[in-house]
Amino acid sequence: MNEASHVALFPCAGMGHLIPFLRLAADLHSRGAAATIITAEPTVSAAESDYLSNFFATFPRIKRLQLHLLPHKKSQLTNDDPFFIQMERIADSVHLLQPLLSSLSPPLSAAVVDLPVLSRVLRLASLPIYPLITTSARFFSLMASLSHLPPHENDRLEIPNLGSIPVSSIPPPMLDPNHYFAAMITTNTAALREARGVLINTFASLEPEAVEALRRNGVDHILPIGPLPPFKRSETVIVLPWLDEQAPESVVYISFGNRTALSKSQTRELAAALEMSGCKFLWVVKGSKVDKEDGEEVEAMVGAAFLEKTEGKGKVIKGWVEQERILAHPAIGGFVSHCGWNSVTEAAALGVPVLAWPRHGDQRVNAEVVERAGVGVWEREWGWGWERLVPREEIADKLRAVIGDGKLRAAAKEVKQEARRTTEVGGSSQRLLQGLMESFKTN
Template sequence: MNGESDQLHVLFFPLMAHGHMLPTLDIARLFSARGVKTTIITTPKNAPLFTKTLDKIQNSSTKISLKIIHFPAKEVGLPEGFENLDLVTDLQVHRKFFAATSLLQQPLDDLLQELHPHGLVADMFFPWATDIASKHGIPRLIFHGTSFFSMCAMHCVEQYMPHKTVKSDTEPFVLPGLPDEIKLTSLQLADHTRLGFENDFTRMMDRAKETEKRSFGMLVNSFYELEPAYVDHYRNVIGRKAWHIGPVSLCNRNAEEKAHRGTESSIDEHECLKWLGSKKPNSVVYVCFGTNSRFPASQLREIALGLEDSGQEFIWVVRKDNNDGEQEGDKEDWLPEGYEKRMEGKGLIIRGWAPQVLILEHESVGGFVTHCGWNSALEGISAGLPMVTWPIFAEQFYNEKLITDVLKIGVGVGAQQWIKLVGDYIKKEALEKAVKEVMVGEKAEERRGRAKALGEMAKRAVEEGGSSYTDLGVLIGELRSYGGLRKQD
């Protein structure tokens, strides 16, 4: 075999949500840059997110194809065109969305039959992908989109159920068997873990855990130097195959790529950079809670006042659909009266999407208030920033512990309870205190020094010879061997 027929071909199938599609696109680019033929599967409404980037980067050395399949929204009672998890506003719609994704099994089967790839990277939320890949005789890799630390912590909770040993929901317990002493409370665990109930979503998650053991392994957006004890624990103690290939966002090299990653920004990047350019180094705190949080107006008001009282300059990203269902053009009653006038020159509010990677890397930015979603956390780490941690749900409380207790580059606002989409209610005083501590507190410089060192390590990890660059090479070699392909020079 030679030429095209001897080229490794890997198919990528991310969940239809920005937090899954963006890192998957970055991963596909990393594979493509190493000579792998890559194809991404998505749906009509999500395709523009990929084409926008692919049109800019396609050249002779980067060939990424897109395969578009129908998303069965109407079939499960969702409106036609409802194809992205970020549009979900309540639990009933959440259930329908995942019912729709389970109907994508046949289209995936058909595509494998048509394309004959050598491997499949499918999202953890598609547990059925393992059996379909197996039917076609190819390895299935899982993309989870979180840290080794949180995977180890989740495994520990499932295995030992330490939350069952305490007398109340607020009594701290230690996660047994981990390399560090990590304490949590039951309230900080997912509600289905804490309360032990079952539904379609928890059954899917159980199936995902079961297929983890039968899949080829896990692709992890992390790097060895960030969490070495947890990479080793996951591989050697839990005994799972995994490759660390991150931070994947660092494949966006130039300002244009960073500015246009994801949905079109609600602010012109030049305007944003001009504003930042007028500020002193490390003087601005960037505040953003990801694509899935849904804060009520009362919480947004607390954030506004907490930022004002902190006395720090800030950029705050507020989702347009975040404000108690207000329509565009409605009065923004979450903003205190005269707020933007008072904050003129001191605070910049971006409604909608912001060029996050570009902002985080700017020298004027000295801190990051984050919900601890792994994409955001790792982008903050890559930019060498200390963080204010405000976990809301998913695995964010685990990621917070990594940032504050293990890496020691963050200060928590004191979120005590896991609540899907809306999170725990945080008072302005708690935010003010944490922001001041990260930006100007007595340990601020020490924390910033540690964060900057991690940022340097992140950049080295993805360069030739770095830990993530090397691990990706090892994985590509294994996939070539599995597919019976000759080693490429």
């Protein structure tokens, strides 16, 4: 192991942020760098805590530096989301890192940090700092342009060098200057110029126009290093022998991520749609936004009658799963997804067609990436998660269409080949990661 380079990695709240940071840490570790993960204590979700414990058991030579957070101090900004509150707490506690970072051995060569803490870390440390962007290049283009966008006309916002994005695709908190989300974006994107490089978990062939727009709009040090590969864990979280018994590409996988819980009425409609469609399915259910508060049993969530009627046709499970392992299974033929960016990149890398059903945040913009890249389809009329109860008949029609669309499956497999080429030796992401390693050694 080449101890000449030592990199600290500092993710914020939520699995959508944590997973790409840990994947990058494992990749840098495999290339010979020493790595330290800065973890905020306590975590918001049990999934984060469990995932971190397993990661450090898998990689005992990667160090853990715990940042014990100060109590939340309510600001004048609107912020009632538990994950955003955690991000605010982390940013307010960054100054506690200074003595901890200076005591690390060997001394740090660089730090890779989450965007919500970028400006604070830049003020704190004299190291080369690289933000890792955990959303799509398309949504990041919107973030990077937010502070100087002109007032939107009609129902669209014009992004320089990229085109327009519907206002209906932008999460409302982002357009409210008094909301934490909007303030966090404008504060930290203003600091991008001071970063040594801007890493992003995407690849140029998935979003060529957005990557080019970022470069032309002043983020010329953007480094698309994705899709970041999953790492082998020391323990398997869930084993599903039922999948092994299913025909190739015959099962729809349904998951709305770690931060999204469907309403009870929408859960009932989705259950009825699965029964109506006749599709085989694997459905990961969630009862509340924060898993520590989720005490409802599967039977109560989807109904005992549904479980009885679909026995043998599908499985309903609750809790954290190794999604990339499920998507890689030959039985999976489609993915109903909220379009969190990790889910999009995993589906793209594995060639699984997506039925996009965005719920909040960056997910409607990400759904457009899915559609443009040919990875899947997006029913725009379904709106955000709170806007409309989508009826079972519509869902059933879309499920059958996605699982039976040979043209869509072929297009998704083409994207899979593009992803493979970019991560192979000589591919664009591999070249950028190797260059990153060289820059760490010379810093």
